[in-house]
Amino acid sequence: MSAGAIEIKDLRVDYGDFVAVNDISLSVPYGEVFGLVGPNGAGKTSTFRVLATLMEPTYGEVSLAGIDILENTERAREVIGYMPDLAPVPSDLKLWEFLDFHADTHRLGNRKERRARVDECLDIVNLTEKENAWCKALSRGQTQRLVLAKTLMHRPSVMILDEPASGLDPLSRREMRHALQKLAKGGATVLVSSHILTELAEMCSSLCVMNEGNLLASGTAEEVRAKLGKKERSLRATFLAENEAVLRWLRTDSRISEIRADGPDVTFHFVGNDEEQVGFLRTLASGGFGLKAFEEEGSSFEDILVQVAEENRKS
Ligand SMILES: Nc1ncnc2c1ncn2[C@@H]1O[C@H](COP(=O)(O)OP(=O)(O)OP(=O)(O)O)[C@@H](O)[C@H]1O
Ligand SMILES: [Mg+2]
Known part of the structure; x- marks a missing residue:
């Protein structure tokens, strides 16, 4: 099972007696921005936490960029960029310090090389002008974009983004959309969740709908609409x-x-x-x-x- 960038087979997540993710299977081709849409409690975050290797599933198989994440967890982590919903940022660091810290954590070379990567990531999310601002001084949309910059610091080939556009105004959403599409053009595969279908329809080439742990339909936004309509x-x-x-x-x-x-x-x-x-x-x-x-x-x-x-x- 290594055809797509993201291959999920019969994935199940139980919390005690409760089935949060009910035997879902999904294949996402390389280079796509793919959406997972579903109402609150659908199982999106549970699925993403498994993909990000933060939680073991009850059962199922997952491979990301051809790596079985349950068997080769450490290797998988090198290719995964995970952005949780409502990710915190430190209040006492400037943007570039925060990103430099993460570049260092990922051992992205010497000071100069790290600085170059920080600049690149700031540019992708359109925050270059704010590099010397304090993290705590950012607006919500800017904070989301900063977290995205942190997520892409180590050049992940598979990005798992949980509600990256939540709370963004239309302009910030558009900037987020452009950033994600730029990443996909550069070869990354992006999986992004939302409970707002129209938000994903404008951002993603394909999407699937999840509800109460089940995948209901997948395809282009129009195909999904036709299937569920x-x-x-x-x-x-x-x-x-x-x-x-x-x-x-x-x-x-x-x-x-x-x-x-x-x-x-x-x-x-x-x-x-x-x-x-x-x-x-x-x-x-x-x-x-x-x-x-x-x-x-x-x-x-x-x-x-x-x-x-x-x-x-x-x-
Ligand atoms: N740690 C947990 N223990 C028990 N139940 C949980 C746990 N985490 C999630 N759940 C339950 O699993 C279901 C799916 O939750 P999940 O967070 O995956 O949904 P979601 O689609 O991300 O929802 P939202 O749009 O609100 O973020 C929910 O009914 C939730 O109550
Ligand atoms: Mg969630």
Whole structure:
């Protein structure tokens, strides 16, 4: 099992009787920024702690950059860069001192060589101007980027980043995204988690969805959406005026249910795929009903995740 940069096979994490990660398997190719998305308690951090060799799994196999992390833990640590969520930074060091300390810990050469690496890492995360600032004086977004710089200090080829964009504003998120994509272009493989699907969709080439310890779907953001999206869509049509004729017409279509009219607004459920919806919309628009607007409700990424989480809770 050494095809991808990250290979996980039947990974299980139990805390006593509680199953936090339920036999998941995953393969991430080299050079990807890959997302793991799931609501609170999905098992993301538990999975990442195993990958970072901080915790032994109940069972399962994991190889990173071709190294079996359970058999060759020390060697694996050399290729792993792990960024925990809410990582602390020291208050009494300047940025460059903090990074230099880590460069020294990793024995990254003499003073001059270390300094060169510190400068490189500061540049990747766009904090060069702050090199002489105190760590404690950074904003949240800057702190996240500093921790990222520390994580990449030893040039890891597999980066495991737990919620690196949490609490970041859109600009800081974009900077984080650029930093991660730059790393992937340089050959690193990046696994990044979030509970916000849209955040990962813009950052990652592919992603997978985790809920209550299970992996539910993986692929591009669009593929995941299609896999998890319900076949039954909730649609809303708005007409020029209240429209009895359209209600009668909708009732004759067996694919349609739950029709609700509120003045000129009509919502209903439609069973069918994208092409069938296009055909339906074409007929509706050309039927002389005075159709003014049309939208699909409840199908955003976030809605889908909420639906999935609720369905799991019920079952
Ligand atoms: N040390 C522990 N002992 C017992 N249960 C734990 C422990 N760590 C995590 N859990 C449980 O395992 C489940 C998964 O937790 P985990 O931290 O992996 O989730 P997560 O996806 O990272 O969530 P979040 O988005 O909140 O960070 C949760 O239900 C949690 O309560
Ligand atoms: Mg977590």
